[in-house]
Amino acid sequence: MNASQTQAFLPYALPDLGDxxxxxxxxxxxxxxxxxxxxxxxxxxxxxxxxxxxVESVAVNSATAGLHLALEALxxxxxxxxxxxxxxFTATAEVVRYLxxxxxxxxxxxxxxxxxxxxxxxxxxxxxxxxxxxHFAGLSCDMGRILEIARRHGLKVVEDAxxxxxxxxxxxxxxxxxxxxxxxxxxxxxxxxxxxxxMVVTRDPEVARRCRVMRLHGISRDAFDRYTSDKPSWHYExxxxxxxxxxxxxAASIGIHQLKKAWAFQEKRGGxxxxxxxxxxxxxxxxxxxxxxxDTHAWHLYVLRLKxxxxxxxxxxxxxxxxxxxxxxxxxxxLHLHPYWRDRYGAQPDDFPHALDNYQRSVSLPMxxxxxxxDQRRVIAAVREILA
Numbered sequence: 026m027n028a029s030q031t032q033a034f035l036p037y038a039l040p041d042l043g044d045x046x047x048x049x050x051x052x053x054x055x056x057x058x059x060x061x062x063x064x065x066x067x068x069x070x071x072x073x074x075x076x077x078x079x080v081e082s083v084a085v086n087s088a089t090a091g092l093h094l095a096l097e098a099l100x101x102x103x104x105x106x107x108x109x110x111x112x113x114f115t116a117t118a119e120v121v122r123y124l125x126x127x128x129x130x131x132x133x134x135x136x137x138x139x140x141x142x143x144x145x146x147x148x149x150x151x152x153x154x155x156x157x158x159x160h161f162a163g164l165s166c167d168m169g170r171i172l173e174i175a176r177r178h179g180l181k182v183v184e185d186a187x188x189x190x191x192x193x194x195x196x197x198x199x200x201x202x203x204x205x206x207x208x209x210x211x212x213x214x215x216x217x218x219x220x221x222x223x224m225v226v227t228r229d230p231e232v233a234r235r236c237r238v239m240r241l242h243g244i245s246r247d248a249f250d251r252y253t254s255d256k257p258s259w260h261y262e263x264x265x266x267x268x269x270x271x272x273x274x275x276a277a278s279i280g281i282h283q284l285k286k287a288w289a290f291q292e293k294r295g296g297x298x299x300x301x302x303x304x305x306x307x308x309x310x311x312x313x314x315x316x317x318x319x320d321t322h323a324w325h326l327y328v329l330r331l332k333x334x335x336x337x338x339x340x341x342x343x344x345x346x347x348x349x350x351x352x353x354x355x356x357x358x359x360l361h362l363h364p365y366w367r368d369r370y371g372a373q374p375d376d377f378p379h380a381l382d383n384y385q386r387s388v389s390l391p392m393x394x395x396x397x398x399x400d401q402r403r404v405i406a407a408v409r410e411i412l413a
Contacts, residue, residue: 035403037352038214041290041394042279049278056274061247064274068281072224075191075284076200080207080226081233084277085240088187088210088223090270093120095206095225096155098235099181101126105154109185110140111359112380113159117185118360126154130361130372135379137314138162138328142170149174155181160189160199162356163216163294163323164316168194172203181205187223188325190216191287196319200226211276214393216290216325217283219276243267293394294324297401301327301390304405308412309335311386326356330386335412339388342411349407354389 053064065084072082085091101107103125109117111130118128131144138161145156156175158166168184175182184199186192187210192199200207206229211222225236241247243265246258302312311330316322331339343353359380361372374381391404 032350032403035351035391035396035400037354037389037391038393039395040213040218041286042218043282045282045285046279049282050275053274053278058274060273061241061271062274064277064281065272068272068277068284069224071281071284073226075287076198076226080200080228081230083225083227083233083236083240084272084280085223085225085236085270086272086276087116087221087270088185088208088212089116089120090240090268091208091223091225091236092116092157092183092185093123093268094236094239094270095183095208095227095232096120096124096126096157097239098232099155099183099205101154101181104152106150106152107155107157108145108148108153109157110159110380111361111377112138112140112161112357112383113185113360114187114357115360115363115366117157117159118366121157127152127370129153130366130370130377132377132379133161133383135383137164137166138383139164139166140171141379142167142174145171146174149178149180153178153180155183155205157183157185159185159187160192160323162313162326162328163188163192164314165189165192165194165199165320168199168202168204175204183208186210187212187215189323191291191321192323193316193321195317203228205229206232211280211283216294216323217280217287219272219280219283222272222276222280239265239267240270241267242269247271290394291321291323294392295322297392297396298322298324298327300398300401301392301405305329305408308409309333310412324392326389327392328356328387328389329408330383331388331412332386337411339386342388345411346407349410351404351407352391355384355387356389357384359384 069082105126107121112133121128134141182204184207189199206227209224211219245262309332360366
């Protein structure tokens with residue numbers, strides 16, 4: 026038995042929770058208010074303040090829910106088209122189908138993994154209603170060009186920022202730009218977590234109002250508002266066929282303290298990315314792209330691309346890493362390779378050559394804030410043993 030087999034398995038990701046989160050959850054449990062209530066409201070207010078105070082924040086139970094609500098609030102409906110990237114998780118596109126609209130996939134820039142603005146412009150038709158750029162791995166898309174295209178063509182922009190807290194573009198935090206809405210994920214592996222959860226942020230009060238109504242069955246007033254005012258009222262009205270997308274106070278209790286750690290987490294992840302870069306740069310790999318000077322990468326993922334001269338392919342690399350007790354992952358299997366999207370839209374594998382090439386070469390190494398330097402050195406040693 027070799028040394029790697031005697032060590033505990035090192036997972037691809039783990040959440041980083043402390044006593045602050047645990048105690049806040051206990052406070053919520055003891056308060057008797059478990060669903061959407063004072064903690065959720067506090068989390069929303071503090072999230073808006075984190076982004077500079079010029080947006081409204083609407084907490085939901087997932088980023089998928091947030092994308093659905095944002096697009097619905099912006100009027101996307103039957104027959105519309107929404108341009109997005111093929112290089113994303115299925116949630117980005119499936120919410121378009123919820124609204125009986127069609128996602129239109131375009132390829133990514135090979136270096137950044139992010140949507141290619143020139144291809145966005147080429148894909149616009151009279152049916153196009155919105156653009157959904159995805160900030161892959163925590164690196165900002167070229168939002169200046171995307172917003173300019175959207176303004177010129179009268180299109181809405183909803184940023185999929187599931188990976189992008191805290192990420193900046195042109196010195197501004199994603200979420201504070203001029204897009205119509207931005208949606209974050211707080212899934213267990215994300216840069217901050219609530220277990221499950223998400224947030225819609227927008228500068229438009231009407232979009233925020235619609236999202237709040239639609240996140241809870243289309244009811245005109247939240248339960249918290251109905252039961253905690255000076256003059257409680259049991260009366261409410263259903264104004265639309267809404268969804269059940271609200272965040273619980275238990276989840277928000279975790280988020281309140283995770284948000285306070287967001288910049289410290291980013292600093293740790295940035296340091297880890299720098300260590301990986303320094304230790305792996307001489308291997309037959311392409312390192313992840315860096316942000317523009319002066320901007321911040323959230324480093325949700327650290328993604329290597331294996332070069333042709335690598336001694337193993339990506340799949341074998343993952344198998345060998347697992348044999349050494351180290352978990353890796355792949356982000357993402359492009360949507361046009363999945364049966365539903367392939368068959369519905371008649372896609373061929375080489376329709377999006379950069380997405381396909383990146384997928385075939387890419388592997389996400391473990392990178393999470395609970396990792397010690399010794400853990401990371403173990404990953405580095407394993408990678409070097411396989412590829413050197």
